Amino acid sequence: xxxxxxxxxxxxxxxxxxxxxxxxxxxxxxxxxxxxxxxxxxxxxxxxxxxxxxxxxxxxxxxxxxxxxxxxxxxxxxxxxxxxxxxxxxxxxxxxxxxxxxxxxxxxxxxxxxxxxxxxxxxxxxxxxxxxxxxxxxxxxxxxxxxxxxxxxxxxxxxxxxxxxxxxxxxxxxxxxxxxxxxxxxxxxxxxxxxxxxxxxxxxxxxxxxxxxxxxxxxxxxxxxxxxxxxxxxxxxxxxxxxxxxxxxxxxxxxxxxxxxxxxxxxxxxxxxxxxxxxxxxxxxxxxxxxxxxxxxxxxxxxxxxxxxxxxxxxxxxxxxxxxxxxxxxxxxxxxxxxxxxxxxxxxxxxxxxxxxxxxxxxxxxxxxxxxxxxxxxxxxxxxxxxxxxxxxxxxxxxxxxxxxxxx
Amino acid sequence: xxxxxxxxxxxxxxxxxxxxxxxxxxxxxxxxxxxxxxxxxxxxxxxxxxxxxxxxxxxxxxxxxxxxxxxxxxxxxxxxxxxxxxxxxxxxxxxxxxxxxxxxxxxxxxxxxxxxxxxxxxxxxxxxxxxxxxxxxxxxxxxxxxxxxxxxxxxxxxxxxxxxxxxxxxxxxxxxxxxxxxxxxxxxxxxxxxxxxxxxxxxxxxxxxxxxxxxxxxxxxxxxxxxxxxxxxxxxxxxxxxxxxxxxxxxxxxxxxxxxxxxxxxxxxxxxxxxxxxxxxxxxxxxxxxxxxxxxxxxxxxxxxxxxxxxxxxxxxxxxxxxxxxxxxxxxxxxxxxxxxxxxxxxxxxxxxxxxxxxxxxxxxxxxxxxxxxxxxxxxxxxxxxxxxxxxxxxxxxxxxxxxxxxxxxxxxxxxxxxxxxxxxxxxxxxxxxxxxxxxxxxxxxxxxxxxxxxxxxxxxxxxxxxxxxxxxxxxxxxxxxxxxxxxxxxxxxxxxxxxx
Numbered sequence: 008x009x010x011x012x013x014x015x016x017x018x019x020x021x022x023x024x025x026x027x028x029x030x031x032x033x034x035x036x037x038x039x040x041x042x043x044x045x046x047x048x049x050x051x052x053x054x055x056x057x058x059x060x061x062x063x064x065x066x067x068x069x070x071x072x073x074x075x076x077x078x079x080x081x082x083x084x085x086x087x088x089x090x091x092x093x094x095x096x097x098x099x100x101x102x103x104x105x106x107x108x109x110x111x112x113x114x115x116x117x118x119x120x121x122x123x124x125x126x127x128x129x130x131x132x133x134x135x136x137x138x139x140x141x142x143x144x145x146x147x148x149x150x151x152x153x154x155x156x157x158x159x160x161x162x163x164x165x166x167x168x169x170x171x172x173x174x175x176x177x178x179x180x181x182x183x184x185x186x187x188x189x190x191x192x193x194x195x196x197x198x199x200x201x202x203x204x205x206x207x208x209x210x211x212x213x214x215x216x217x218x219x220x221x222x223x224x225x226x227x228x229x230x231x232x233x234x235x236x237x238x239x240x241x242x243x244x245x246x247x248x249x250x251x252x253x254x255x256x257x258x259x260x261x262x263x264x265x266x267x268x269x270x271x272x273x274x275x276x277x278x279x280x281x282x283x284x285x286x287x288x289x290x291x292x293x294x295x296x297x298x299x300x301x302x303x304x305x306x307x308x309x310x311x312x313x314x315x316x317x318x319x320x321x322x323x324x325x326x327x328x329x330x331x332x333x334x335x336x337x338x339x340x341x342x343x344x345x346x347x348x349x350x351x352x353x354x355x356x357x358x359x360x361x362x363x364x365x366x367x368x369x370x371x372x373x374x375x376x377x378x379x380x381x382x383x384x385x386x387x388x389x390x391x392x393x394x395x396x397x398x399x400x401x402x403x404x405x406x407x408x409x410x411x412x413x414x415x
Numbered sequence: 416x417x418x419x420x421x422x423x424x425x426x427x428x429x430x431x432x433x434x435x436x437x438x439x440x441x442x443x444x445x446x447x448x449x450x451x452x453x454x455x456x457x458x459x460x461x462x463x464x465x466x467x468x469x470x471x472x473x474x475x476x477x478x479x480x481x482x483x484x485x486x487x488x489x490x491x492x493x494x495x496x497x498x499x500x501x502x503x504x505x506x507x508x509x510x511x512x513x514x515x516x517x518x519x520x521x522x523x524x525x526x527x528x529x530x531x532x533x534x535x536x537x538x539x540x541x542x543x544x545x546x547x548x549x550x551x552x553x554x555x556x557x558x559x560x561x562x563x564x565x566x567x568x569x570x571x572x573x574x575x576x577x578x579x580x581x582x583x584x585x586x587x588x589x590x591x592x593x594x595x596x597x598x599x600x601x602x603x604x605x606x607x608x609x610x611x612x613x614x615x616x617x618x619x620x621x622x623x624x625x626x627x628x629x630x631x632x633x634x635x636x637x638x639x640x641x642x643x644x645x646x647x648x649x650x651x652x653x654x655x656x657x658x659x660x661x662x663x664x665x666x667x668x669x670x671x672x673x674x675x676x677x678x679x680x681x682x683x684x685x686x687x688x689x690x691x692x693x694x695x696x697x698x699x700x701x702x703x704x705x706x707x708x709x710x711x712x713x714x715x716x717x718x719x720x721x722x723x724x725x726x727x728x729x730x731x732x733x734x735x736x737x738x739x740x741x742x743x744x745x746x747x748x749x750x751x752x753x754x755x756x757x758x759x760x761x762x763x764x765x766x767x768x769x770x771x772x773x774x775x776x777x778x779x780x781x782x783x784x785x786x787x788x789x790x791x792x793x794x795x796x797x798x799x800x801x802x803x804x805x806x807x808x809x810x811x812x813x814x815x816x817x818x819x820x821x822x823x824x825x826x827x828x829x830x831x832x833x834x835x836x837x838x839x840x841x842x843x844x845x846x847x848x849x850x851x852x853x854x855x856x857x858x859x860x861x862x863x864x865x866x867x868x869x870x871x872x873x874x875x876x877x878x879x880x881x882x883x884x885x886x887x888x889x890x891x892x893x894x895x896x897x898x899x900x901x902x903x904x905x906x907x908x909x910x911x912x913x914x915x916x
Contacts, residue, residue, distance in 0.1 A: 268782075276769075276773065280761075283762050283773065288774055
């Protein structure tokens with residue numbers, strides 16, 4: 008371990024300082040994940056207990072490598088398929104090669120939106136735990152408007168539906184923001200509670216004839232096949248749509264908003280020091296409401312794209328905990344838009360690659376939940392990571408040096 | 416015990432924090448360690464308390480060289496620290512707080528033996544005249560008493576050498592006097608005391624010898640009866656310092672701030688300002704003196720739009736601002752230097768540049784149409800940093816990592832970067848070293864001479880007398896007297912501050 012120290016110390020310089028912890032957290036999570044794989048690898052353990060430690064090690068490590076390789080090919084594609092596609096040159100072959108990557112990005116798209124939403128709220132000192140509710144209502148709003156506008160030209164329907172998603176999410180964010188600004192009601196409580204209200208509204212809506220398909224009794228909407236978010240890669244069967252690009256653009260927009268506009272400055276100031284923000288003439292209530300509205304709008308847009316672009320049908324399980332995962336992503340990404348994108352891509356890759364791993368090796372998907380949880384754990388405990396990799400506590404040390412230096 | 420530090424050197428990346436520092440304190444004596452922020456006092460104490468290892472040099476206790484690998488070893492060697500920021504658990508009572516970490520135990524279960532601990536605490540507090548109720552909860556105690564708990568904690572661990580780091584920073588003048596009594600008592604009982612401060616009056620009053628540090632080195636060691644405030648200031652700063660900045664005659668013009676019969680409630684809904692009436696004219700400094708908590712805080716908040724008033728009226732430049740918001744007040748040309756710079760004046764996790772524009776970010780040239788002009792911000796912030804001599808590695812440095820003096824300069828630079836008609840400055844130099852105090856006073860007088868009306872609120876009598884063209888004294892929510900600078904002697908103002916009139 009000692010010989011490694013200088014390398015990590017260099018990682019810890021100003022430029023890399025903020026990246027070192029998340030990167031090492033991911034690395035640590037995979038290492039612990041592989042240890043877990045080894046100690047649960049019964050066939051390999053039998054080798055160990057029958058007195059073949061070398062065989063045990065090679066078998067167990069081989070299995071770990073196999074699992075992670077499957078994970079990688081599942082997430083990003085198999086190089087062999089790309090070679091095949093090059094040789095054959097048919098769209099079908101290319102589609103096969105690109106499908107894993109496409110699915111990873113499809114999985115990452117809602118995570119980018121919701122991660123950004125939560126990052127905005129955290130930056131503003133507001134804890135939006137209601138991403139889930141804002142997401143499903145955004146999806147519901149988009150579905151409803153799509154059905155209402157189904158006879159209009161497709162582009163009109165699409166844009167109206169997306170706007171509806173934004174508006175519904177916004178409204179669901181506005182309520183807790185307004186309550187907090189006016190009455191001081193704590194947003195953690197109100198947003199959590201509104202999640203349940205939102206789910207009940209969806210239940211109710213899915214029972215109406217307006218939403219329901221002509222046949223069937225399940226709480227599920229008509230298929231939205233009359234409007235589609237354009238495909239990003241024009242190959243057959245690839246689900247990746249323009250929502251992904253919109254997510255990237257929105258991330259750039261959020262970054263611009265937070266760091267280059269006066270409103271963003273107000274949000275960040277309020278988030279870091281509310282009394283100083285008041286002193287400086289900023290409106291605390293206004294900042295809270297704005298943060299919740301922006302956050303809600305982003306979650307709503309995520310829901311709209313999910314239902315219009317990816318699943319094409321509104322149902323109870325349109326969201327798979329995106330609002331919750333988003334909290335982890337915002338933290339993992341250091342509440343910076345670029346960081347959120349990276350975190351969302353990582354989680355998208357894990358979720359998607361996990362299926363391939365499960366098929367190839369029989370290792371259950373739960374391992375990836377386990378690894379994701381470990382990533383969060385390590386990010387939430389930076390001191391632990393610093394200890395493991397012998398990193399210097401950068402903020403403290405440089406703080407002392409600066410103080411002495413600045414005053415000297 | 417006799418404590419000696421010999422040739423202590425400690426290097427941090429880019430900074431030589433301690434450069435061959437030698438100090439010595441005899442048994443039962445008080446060593447005053449004087450220096451500006453950043454002079455290396457804290458580093459030296461962290462070395463003494465075992466937090467840092469020196470790069471070279473030795474620590475001798477009664478002539479024996481000692482090496483401390485961690486704070487526990489320093490404590491067992493008899494060194495007790497009382498930090499500037501108290502390290503107490505608010506919900507514990509005094510006995511628990513004092514015993515924490517070295518609790519007496521009883522029985523096989525080794526449970527906390529409260530009775531024994533309580534007895535020791537009582538013995539210690541009567542022995543050293545440290546008046547503390549052993550059963551009071553920490554959170555209910557005023558700061559002065561909390562500090563006594565910290566001292567008790569050190570004594571409980573049988574400390575023969577007591578290090579007090581800026582102990583008066585959080586105390587009222589009365590509490591400071593009591594602390595000095597305690598220090599003298601401890602020294603008379605044989606405890607060796609190291610008293611770290613940047614306040615000249617305090618070392619002169621309480622220390623037996625004074626060692627002055629400057630930029631990591633010993634600038635001189637002097638005896639209190641053979642030195643003067645001027646000499647100490649010179650040693651600290653390395654040049655002659657005007658302890659009282661010279662100012663010419665005031666030429667008062669039109670009334671800028673007008674308070675009439677103002678009543679204000681505080682956060683606990685008690686009337687804390689009752690009928691304040693005051694005028695401040697362009698080109699004059701009115702200094703409001705008073706012991707902390709006599710309504711000054713609420714008065715300043717009301718003038719700057721942070722608090723509503725109950726009745727009466729406040730006019731700035733003829734405009735009624737009774738119910739105005741902070742933004743409107745600052746738009747009238749009011750510069751506000753707040754009482755608590757870390758709570759109100761700065762966002763410590765933001766950069767110097769961001770703090771420089773904190774209350775004018777929405778104006779040209781920093782932004783237009785809601786969008787920032789980053790070049791203009793950098794340019795203006797760099798100008799402010801240069802003009803106000805703010806020592807910072809860059810304008811992108813977080814304000815929280817600057818020294819107190821430089822943080823305050825960021826605020827002053829920001830507030831004076833706009834055209835100013837009225838300056839409202841609350842405790843503008845609290846916690847700052849003499850060099851920074853001189854600097855900030857000079858800037859305030861410059862604003863006066865440029866025609867601004869200036870209202871200073873300060874609990875430091877020296878500051879009030881140094882700056883006030885007129886001195887208003889607040890007591891129990893009322894302005895009990897307004898004196899001209901000729902009438903305002905220490906005694907006259909002090910009497911009014913104490914409620915005698």
